[in-house]
Amino acid sequence: xxxxxxxxxxxxxxxxxxxxxxxxxxxxxxxxxxxxxxxxxxxxxxxxxxxxxxxxxxxxxxxxxxxxxxxxxxxxxxxxxxxxxxxxxxxxxxx
Amino acid sequence: xxxxxxxxxxxxxxxxxxxxxxxxxxxxxxxxxxxxxxxxxxxxxxxxxxxxxxxxxxxxxxxxxxxxxxxxxxxxxxxxxxxxxxxxxxxxxxxxxxxxxxxxxxxxxxxxxxxxxxxxxxxxxxxxxxxxxx
Numbered sequence: 001x002x003x004x005x006x007x008x009x010x011x012x013x014x015x016x017x018x019x020x021x022x023x024x025x026x027x028x029x030x031x032x033x034x035x036x037x038x039x040x041x042x043x044x045x046x047x048x049x050x051x052x053x054x055x056x057x058x059x060x061x062x063x064x065x066x067x068x069x070x071x072x073x074x075x076x077x078x079x080x081x082x083x084x085x086x087x088x089x090x091x092x093x094x095x
Numbered sequence: 096x097x098x099x100x101x102x103x104x105x106x107x108x109x110x111x112x113x114x115x116x117x118x119x120x121x122x123x124x125x126x127x128x129x130x131x132x133x134x135x136x137x138x139x140x141x142x143x144x145x146x147x148x149x150x151x152x153x154x155x156x157x158x159x160x161x162x163x164x165x166x167x168x169x170x171x172x173x174x175x176x177x178x179x180x181x182x183x184x185x186x187x188x189x190x191x192x193x194x195x196x197x198x199x200x201x202x203x204x205x206x207x208x209x210x211x212x213x214x215x216x217x218x219x220x221x222x223x224x225x226x227x228x229x
Contacts, residue, residue, distance in 0.1 A: 004103040008155075011110035015148065018114035022121040022140070029125050029133075035193040037130050037184050044180055045124055045137040048145060048173075052117065055148045055166075056110070059155050067165045074169055078176040085183035089190055 047077030113147030
Protein backbone atom coordinates (compact mmCIF):
# COMPACT_ATOMS: atom_id res chain seq x y z
CA UNK A 1 0.00 0.00 0.00
CA UNK A 2 2.87 2.41 0.69
CA UNK A 3 4.13 1.86 -2.88
CA UNK A 4 0.72 2.74 -4.29
CA UNK A 5 0.43 5.87 -2.12
CA UNK A 6 3.92 7.00 -3.11
CA UNK A 7 3.07 6.57 -6.80
CA UNK A 8 -0.16 8.53 -6.23
CA UNK A 9 1.79 11.41 -4.65
CA UNK A 10 4.18 11.48 -7.62
CA UNK A 11 1.25 11.40 -10.06
CA UNK A 12 -0.48 14.31 -8.30
CA UNK A 13 2.71 16.39 -8.40
CA UNK A 14 3.22 15.55 -12.10
CA UNK A 15 -0.37 16.57 -12.86
CA UNK A 16 0.04 19.88 -10.97
CA UNK A 17 3.27 20.70 -12.83
CA UNK A 18 1.77 19.77 -16.21
CA UNK A 19 -1.35 21.87 -15.67
CA UNK A 20 0.70 24.87 -14.53
CA UNK A 21 2.97 24.54 -17.58
CA UNK A 22 -0.16 24.27 -19.72
CA UNK A 23 -1.48 27.52 -18.24
CA UNK A 24 1.81 29.29 -19.00
CA UNK A 25 2.05 27.95 -22.58
CA UNK A 26 -1.53 28.89 -23.43
CA UNK A 27 -0.89 32.33 -21.91
CA UNK A 28 1.97 32.67 -24.42
CA UNK A 29 -0.48 31.84 -27.22
CA UNK A 30 -2.94 34.36 -25.72
CA UNK A 31 -0.32 37.12 -25.95
CA UNK A 32 1.06 36.11 -29.38
CA UNK A 33 -2.15 34.93 -31.07
CA UNK A 34 -2.38 36.75 -34.41
CA UNK A 35 -6.13 36.33 -34.88
CA UNK A 36 -9.03 36.81 -32.40
CA UNK A 37 -9.97 33.14 -32.84
CA UNK A 38 -6.59 32.09 -31.44
CA UNK A 39 -7.06 34.29 -28.40
CA UNK A 40 -10.54 32.89 -27.69
CA UNK A 41 -9.12 29.37 -28.07
CA UNK A 42 -6.27 30.14 -25.68
CA UNK A 43 -8.72 31.52 -23.10
CA UNK A 44 -10.89 28.40 -23.47
CA UNK A 45 -7.86 26.17 -22.92
CA UNK A 46 -6.88 28.21 -19.85
CA UNK A 47 -10.36 27.76 -18.36
CA UNK A 48 -10.15 24.00 -18.95
CA UNK A 49 -6.68 23.89 -17.36
CA UNK A 50 -7.98 25.79 -14.32
CA UNK A 51 -10.77 23.20 -14.06
CA UNK A 52 -8.14 20.46 -14.09
CA UNK A 53 -6.15 22.24 -11.38
CA UNK A 54 -9.22 22.36 -9.12
CA UNK A 55 -9.93 18.65 -9.76
CA UNK A 56 -6.34 17.66 -8.96
CA UNK A 57 -6.45 19.82 -5.82
CA UNK A 58 -9.53 17.87 -4.74
CA UNK A 59 -7.66 14.60 -5.33
CA UNK A 60 -4.66 15.88 -3.36
CA UNK A 61 -6.71 16.93 -0.32
CA UNK A 62 -9.03 13.93 -0.55
CA UNK A 63 -12.22 15.98 -0.17
CA UNK A 64 -15.40 16.22 -2.24
CA UNK A 65 -16.22 19.93 -1.85
CA UNK A 66 -14.44 20.98 -5.05
CA UNK A 67 -17.06 19.33 -7.24
CA UNK A 68 -19.37 22.37 -7.31
CA UNK A 69 -16.42 24.67 -7.99
CA UNK A 70 -15.33 22.70 -11.05
CA UNK A 71 -18.90 22.42 -12.39
CA UNK A 72 -19.33 26.20 -12.07
CA UNK A 73 -15.98 26.83 -13.79
CA UNK A 74 -16.99 24.52 -16.66
CA UNK A 75 -20.31 26.33 -17.17
CA UNK A 76 -18.81 29.82 -16.96
CA UNK A 77 -16.04 28.83 -19.37
CA UNK A 78 -18.49 27.59 -21.99
CA UNK A 79 -20.72 30.66 -21.69
CA UNK A 80 -17.78 33.06 -21.87
CA UNK A 81 -16.33 31.32 -24.94
CA UNK A 82 -19.66 31.47 -26.76
CA UNK A 83 -20.18 35.11 -25.73
CA UNK A 84 -16.72 36.16 -26.98
CA UNK A 85 -17.16 34.33 -30.30
CA UNK A 86 -20.64 35.81 -30.78
CA UNK A 87 -19.41 39.30 -30.00
CA UNK A 88 -16.73 39.01 -32.67
CA UNK A 89 -19.12 37.43 -35.18
CA UNK A 90 -22.14 39.72 -34.79
CA UNK A 91 -20.86 42.77 -32.89
CA UNK A 92 -23.38 42.05 -30.15
CA UNK A 93 -24.03 39.22 -27.70
CA UNK A 94 -27.82 39.31 -27.30
CA UNK A 95 -29.59 40.80 -30.30
CA UNK B 96 -3.18 -7.14 -3.61
CA UNK B 97 -6.20 -5.43 -2.12
CA UNK B 98 -8.92 -3.50 -3.93
CA UNK B 99 -7.72 -0.17 -2.48
CA UNK B 100 -4.27 -0.76 -3.91
CA UNK B 101 -5.62 -1.57 -7.37
CA UNK B 102 -7.83 1.54 -7.46
CA UNK B 103 -4.95 3.71 -6.25
CA UNK B 104 -2.67 2.39 -8.98
CA UNK B 105 -5.44 2.92 -11.56
CA UNK B 106 -5.99 6.51 -10.35
CA UNK B 107 -2.25 7.25 -10.62
CA UNK B 108 -2.18 5.78 -14.14
CA UNK B 109 -5.18 7.93 -15.14
CA UNK B 110 -3.43 11.02 -13.75
CA UNK B 111 -0.28 10.25 -15.80
CA UNK B 112 -2.26 9.68 -19.01
CA UNK B 113 -4.32 12.84 -18.51
CA UNK B 114 -1.21 14.93 -17.83
CA UNK B 115 0.42 13.59 -20.99
CA UNK B 116 -2.58 14.48 -23.15
CA UNK B 117 -2.84 17.96 -21.60
CA UNK B 118 0.85 18.63 -22.27
CA UNK B 119 0.56 17.39 -25.88
CA UNK B 120 -2.54 19.50 -26.53
CA UNK B 121 -1.07 22.70 -25.14
CA UNK B 122 2.21 22.24 -27.02
CA UNK B 123 0.13 21.75 -30.17
CA UNK B 124 -1.75 24.98 -29.41
CA UNK B 125 1.56 26.80 -29.17
CA UNK B 126 3.50 25.21 -32.04
CA UNK B 127 1.04 24.80 -34.95
CA UNK B 128 1.07 27.58 -37.53
CA UNK B 129 -2.48 27.83 -38.85
CA UNK B 130 -5.61 28.91 -36.92
CA UNK B 131 -7.68 25.89 -38.00
CA UNK B 132 -4.83 23.50 -37.14
CA UNK B 133 -4.42 25.19 -33.77
CA UNK B 134 -8.14 24.65 -33.15
CA UNK B 135 -7.59 20.89 -33.46
CA UNK B 136 -4.96 20.45 -30.74
CA UNK B 137 -6.65 21.73 -27.51
CA UNK B 138 -9.73 19.57 -28.05
CA UNK B 139 -7.60 16.73 -26.65
CA UNK B 140 -7.15 18.79 -23.47
CA UNK B 141 -10.90 19.24 -23.12
CA UNK B 142 -11.92 15.63 -23.69
CA UNK B 143 -9.26 13.04 -22.89
CA UNK B 144 -7.12 15.16 -20.57
CA UNK B 145 -9.87 16.39 -18.27
CA UNK B 146 -11.78 13.11 -18.68
CA UNK B 147 -8.80 11.14 -17.34
CA UNK B 148 -8.34 13.56 -14.41
CA UNK B 149 -12.03 13.21 -13.49
CA UNK B 150 -11.78 9.42 -13.80
CA UNK B 151 -8.79 9.53 -11.45
CA UNK B 152 -10.90 11.57 -9.03
CA UNK B 153 -13.68 8.94 -9.13
CA UNK B 154 -11.21 6.07 -8.59
CA UNK B 155 -9.47 7.95 -5.77
CA UNK B 156 -12.75 8.50 -3.94
CA UNK B 157 -13.46 4.76 -4.33
CA UNK B 158 -10.07 3.94 -2.83
CA UNK B 159 -10.84 6.25 0.11
CA UNK B 160 -14.02 4.29 0.76
CA UNK B 161 -16.57 6.96 -0.19
CA UNK B 162 -17.93 6.44 -3.68
CA UNK B 163 -18.78 9.58 -5.65
CA UNK B 164 -20.00 9.70 -9.23
CA UNK B 165 -20.56 13.49 -9.43
CA UNK B 166 -17.61 13.81 -11.76
CA UNK B 167 -19.55 12.07 -14.53
CA UNK B 168 -21.76 15.18 -14.62
CA UNK B 169 -18.80 17.47 -15.36
CA UNK B 170 -17.51 14.97 -17.92
CA UNK B 171 -20.85 14.89 -19.72
CA UNK B 172 -21.14 18.67 -19.68
CA UNK B 173 -17.64 19.11 -21.13
CA UNK B 174 -18.20 16.44 -23.80
CA UNK B 175 -21.43 18.15 -24.87
CA UNK B 176 -20.12 21.73 -24.94
CA UNK B 177 -16.65 21.17 -26.46
CA UNK B 178 -17.92 20.73 -30.08
CA UNK B 179 -20.21 23.77 -29.75
CA UNK B 180 -17.44 26.12 -28.65
CA UNK B 181 -15.11 24.65 -31.30
CA UNK B 182 -17.78 25.33 -33.92
CA UNK B 183 -18.09 28.95 -32.78
CA UNK B 184 -14.31 29.47 -32.86
CA UNK B 185 -14.14 27.94 -36.37
CA UNK B 186 -16.90 30.32 -37.48
CA UNK B 187 -14.89 33.26 -36.10
CA UNK B 188 -11.85 32.05 -38.09
CA UNK B 189 -13.91 31.67 -41.29
CA UNK B 190 -15.62 35.04 -41.05
CA UNK B 191 -12.48 36.96 -40.10
CA UNK B 192 -10.77 35.38 -43.16
CA UNK B 193 -8.08 33.90 -40.89
CA UNK B 194 -8.21 30.68 -42.90
CA UNK B 195 -9.08 29.75 -46.47
CA UNK B 196 -12.72 30.33 -47.35
CA UNK B 197 -14.37 26.93 -47.81
CA UNK B 198 -14.93 25.95 -51.47
CA UNK B 199 -18.38 26.16 -53.06
CA UNK B 200 -20.61 23.18 -52.26
CA UNK B 201 -21.14 20.85 -55.24
CA UNK B 202 -24.87 21.38 -55.64
CA UNK B 203 -26.80 24.61 -56.03
CA UNK B 204 -26.36 25.53 -52.39
CA UNK B 205 -24.42 27.71 -49.95
CA UNK B 206 -22.71 26.95 -46.66
CA UNK B 207 -25.08 27.79 -43.86
CA UNK B 208 -22.64 30.05 -42.01
CA UNK B 209 -21.83 32.01 -45.19
CA UNK B 210 -25.46 32.15 -46.31
CA UNK B 211 -26.73 35.70 -46.68
CA UNK B 212 -30.45 36.12 -45.94
CA UNK B 213 -32.55 38.12 -48.39
CA UNK B 214 -33.22 40.96 -45.99
CA UNK B 215 -29.55 41.51 -45.13
CA UNK B 216 -28.36 42.06 -48.70
CA UNK B 217 -27.34 45.61 -49.65
CA UNK B 218 -29.42 45.30 -52.82
CA UNK B 219 -29.82 48.86 -54.25
CA UNK B 220 -26.12 49.78 -54.26
CA UNK B 221 -24.52 46.55 -55.42
CA UNK B 222 -26.87 44.12 -57.14
CA UNK B 223 -23.87 42.37 -58.74
CA UNK B 224 -22.29 41.49 -55.39
CA UNK B 225 -24.39 38.34 -55.04
CA UNK B 226 -24.14 36.41 -58.34
CA UNK B 227 -27.30 34.85 -59.65
CA UNK B 228 -27.52 31.11 -59.19
CA UNK B 229 -28.54 29.24 -62.34
